[in-house]
Amino acid sequence: MWKYASPAEFMRVTERLLWPLWIATGAVLGIGLIWGLSVPDDYQQGSTVKILFIHVPAAMLAINTYALMAVASIIGLIRRHHVSFLVAKAAAPIGAAFTLIALITGAVWGQPMWGTWWVWDARLTAVLIMFFFYLGYMALWSAIDEPEKAQDLSAIVCLVGVIFAFLSRYAVMFWATLHQGSSLSVDAGQRIDDTFRTPLYICMIGFYLFFFAVLLVRARTEIRLRRAQRLRQSEVMA
Amino acid sequence: MISGDPYLPYVLISYGSTAVILGLLLWATLAANARARQALEDRR
Numbered sequence: 001m002w003k004y005a006s007p008a009e010f011m012r013v014t015e016r017l018l019w020p021l022w023i024a025t026g027a028v029l030g031i032g033l034i035w036g037l038s039v040p041d042d043y044q045q046g047s048t049v050k051i052l053f054i055h056v057p058a059a060m061l062a063i064n065t066y067a068l069m070a071v072a073s074i075i076g077l078i079r080r081h082h083v084s085f086l087v088a089k090a091a092a093p094i095g096a097a098f099t100l101i102a103l104i105t106g107a108v109w110g111q112p113m114w115g116t117w118w119v120w121d122a123r124l125t126a127v128l129i130m131f132f133f134y135l136g137y138m139a140l141w142s143a144i145d146e147p148e149k150a151q152d153l154s155a156i157v158c159l160v161g162v163i164f165a166f167l168s169r170y171a172v173m174f175w176a177t178l179h180q181g182s183s184l185s186v187d188a189g190q191r192i193d194d195t196f197r198t199p200l201y202i203c204m205i206g207f208y209l210f211f212f213a214v215l216l217v218r219a220r221t222e223i224r225l226r227r228a229q230r231l232r233q234s235e236v237m238a
Numbered sequence: 239m240i241s242g243d244p245y246l247p248y249v250l251i252s253y254g255s256t257a258v259i260l261g262l263l264l265w266a267t268l269a270a271n272a273r274a275r276q277a278l279e280d281r282r
Contacts, residue, residue, distance in 0.1 A: 037253075047243050047245045048248055050252075054253065055252070094263065097259050097260065097263045104252070105252040105255070105256065108251050108252045112244075112245055112248055210260070214263065217267050217271050218267055218271075221267070222274075224274035224275060224278045225274045225277065228274065228277040228278045228280075231278075231281035
């Protein structure tokens with residue numbers, strides 16, 4: 001498996017994957033969103049139920065992207081594996097974007113349904129702090145010129161913030177929060193009618209495909225930039 | 239039906255802001271990729 005993680009092999013394999021991935025993203029996301037926008041109104045939530053189809057996938061990706069960054073950072077720190085650090089770096093802006101979407105769509109849904117844009121409950125606060133960790137992680141990468149130093153320090157910051165990714169996911173189980181529990185749960189059985197659940201699953205798949213497509217492009221960009229930097233250094237040395 | 243929906247602005251703001259954020263992310267990603275590709279070609 002590790003041979004696919006070498007920069008050259010990574011570039012070769014991902015080049016073949018990208019176009020099919022973009023096509024699948026466009027198709028699945030298109031179907032999911034059109035389906036989601038055409039569902040009937042919920043008897044309690046009215047048409048705001050349509051916000052579910054972007055809020056839930058965005059919130060899941062916000063948390064899971066942070067988990068991916070943490071795993072990549074650990075692998076990078078232990079194995080001194082450059083592509084792992086670069087994948088974590090590439091994932092950060094995508095995770096930050098999905099976190100921002102989750103925060104905005106949550107607030108916009110909350111105003112008519114809860115009567116407020118924001119409450120300082122455990123889940124919402126944890127997600128907001130996780131968003132700040134995303135920003136801090138990206139700021140640290142760009143603030144340090146030496147790549148080796150930047151990747152190590154950023155990885156440590158990422159690992160410190162893991163607690164807030166964990167709380168973003170599980171806070172609703174530990175504390176009484178205004179935010180409802182999991183909409184989709186294997187343990188609790190079906191909580192959403194199929195009318196809404198099927199397009200939600202399709203939107204989730206579409207969002208994940210979009211995530212992987214953008215992640216691959218960003219990781220390839222980071223590898224190219226690292227190569228260009230090395231070539232520049234060798235020119236200077238010569 | 240749509241014109242009488244009091245929640246329509248909330249749905250539009252949600253979908254609109256999502257489209258803007260993901261659009262900016264995609265644009266920044268593709269632009270950075272094009273710059274990196276060019277930087278590497280210039281060095282070769």
